[in-house]
Amino acid sequence: MKASVTLMVQGTTSDAGKSTLVTALCRWLQRQGVAVAPFKPQNMALNSAVSADGGEIGRAQAVQAQACKLPPHTDMNPVLLKPNSDIGAQVIIHGHAVGNMNAVAYHAYKPTAMQAVLASHGRLREAYRVVMVEGAGSPAEINLRQGDIANMGFAEAVDCPVILIADIDKGGVFAHLVGTLELLSESERARVRGFVINRFRGDIALLRPGLDWLEARTGKPVLGVLPYLMDFHLEAEDAIDARQPGKQGERHRVLVPVLPRISNHTDFDPLRLHPQVDLRFVGPGQPIPPADLIILPGSKSTRRDLAFLRANGWDLAIARHLRYGGKLLGICGGLQMLGRRIDDPLGLEGDAGGSDGLGLLDLHTRLEADKQLRLVSGRLSLEGAAVSGYEIHAGVSSGSALDEALVILDDGRQDGARSADGQVIGTYLHGLFEAPEACAALLRWAGVREVEHSDYRALREREIERLADLVEAHLDTDRLRALCEL
Structure with a gap:
């Protein structure tokens, strides 16, 4: 097998579409016969799943494992934080709880957590051609930069390229992308190899001047623009999805x-x-x-x-x-x-x-x-x-x-x-x-x-296939293949 490649997706904000894009890229690669596995170094969520090896991981990584047609494994999410108060959380390492910690105690624990992260990543690299990584929150959270294991701290440690995704539906997408880059160090900015804009509605021609400006301003390519999907469903990593699909008749x-x-x-x-x-x-x-x-x-x-x-x-x-x-x-x-x-x-x-x-x-x-x-x-x-x-x-x-x-x-x-x-x-x-x-x-x-x-499980599979179709239709697959060294 050729040397393994790690590619990371980071977002300008929470809910920018990181989990969705990683799921899409996992199935897109799996369709091509590429041995791919999902990975999230650190996850904070109360939605979790039991892995095949008897541990606990974030629910999003279990869905991404399905996209890779793999059973979920604790190496796919080595650090899981489950909040049990406004200032504390249960800390789960390699699928099993090691105790409750407040924010200060966990900050001191991060070097130990990073060892678990790197050990899991190393095992995945030995077993899979591509490790598709999801970041957490935003890499530009200044107060969380020291000792970071979830975003650029991990990317720097394993020397991997990064795709930056932003949500245009909430507005301010260019400020989010440019502002995030400005708050990164020079070496971190160099890791960002391109942008993906998520949840776009309307005529793409009206967005083109902004895309041209963004590429000229940053020197980095826009890898594609994903459309807003009105009736799309993928299990939420943490936030409650209260949308009501259109239904007829008595309920x-x-x-x-x-x-x-x-x-x-x-x-x-x-x-x-x-x-x-x-x-x-x-x-x-x-x-x-x-x-x-x-x-x-x-x-x-x-x-x-x-x-x-x-x-x-x-x-x-x-x-x-x-x-x-x-x-x-x-x-x-x-x-x-x-x-x-x-x-x-x-x-x-x-x-x-x-x-x-x-x-x-x-x-x-x-x-x-x-x-x-x-x-x-x-x-x-x-x-x-x-x-x-x-x-x-x-x-x-x-x-x-x-x-x-x-x-x-x-x-x-x-x-x-x-x-x-x-x-x-x-x-x-x-x-x-x-x-x-x-x-x-x-x-x-x-x-x-x-x-x-x-049949909910069949619906989830259809939605994963739908995401892979969007990669083919709306993203620059030649550049993606190059990033994955395929």
Whole structure:
């Protein structure tokens, strides 16, 4: 095999399109028979996935692995930060938590984290022809430049070229690109080999004078302009995607309370995109309106989020919802909230202590130091529908409610619970709605009489293929091939 090449995508801002462009380039290279792997040195996100080697990585890297037609691996995201407060986060190295750190402590820890980053990158370089890297945030954050491992600090360490992407839809795209370059060092500016402009609407001829000016001003080429996609879906790295696709006819109302430390809200993407579902996120201070189904989501700080739920009066709204015959589902932290008690004696998610749950299921949860990380499959006790997903939780639950399990797993374990009246169910499984059979069974339980077929995993694959088509149609593929030394 020829020597491996590393190519990095950095953005002028968060949400500029880094994850999307890396996913597109991964599938574009994979189509050509190039052995390519995704890589993100450091990720800060509460949307995560379980890797094939039994660790935890950012959700975006799992999607990028799919674009490469590879199983996700912890080397693809060696450092994952999961915020559990405004100033602190759980630090995950090579898929496993090493502890909670505030910003000052993590800054001191960065040299150790960089060693993990370089070790993972080295292993990927040995195994793949191209390592396609995604940066984090912006490389021009002056306060974060010292000890940087996520952007130019990594690029300088491994000596790789960089593509800079900016979002024109928010305005100021030329200021973003030129301003970012101005704030880089001379050696860092030299690493930027071209620009990609993302989310453009309108006639490209009207943009041409600006592109010509940008190239003359910076001496760097514009590698292409990607169009704004009105109906595009790719799982969000962190921000909640609350867009409502256009749907016809009567729809089932599903509500998800947005908790401060909500995690893995990508669980709800299959429902948000389902033609028969009207899924709404309810924000802080908003009342919970009438609904057919309420889902309590996962949480990185379950006791704090439970207190927040009560402070907003949502516990009372949930009780009213159940009195009127509505259905209630809890996922992971949401399952724990449904029980009688949550204890965190080690202070894993905040101050050590315990909290009373909502008391809707007879179970008790204790948070333990060893996090449960599993890829699982099995069948729902609802209709025996096939289901698969992943577990990411520190809580260990016990109690009589677990005798009526929601999921019978292929490894012989049982997961989750069902109330005696069938109104309340809960599970530790993330990705619950991705399998078509499981999604249909859960919607029938929630009251949809005739469920239309919807295959979320096939939709995700179509969207990845669509991205690769955009690379061919709108980017300078000759220059891209040169950057990849193909």
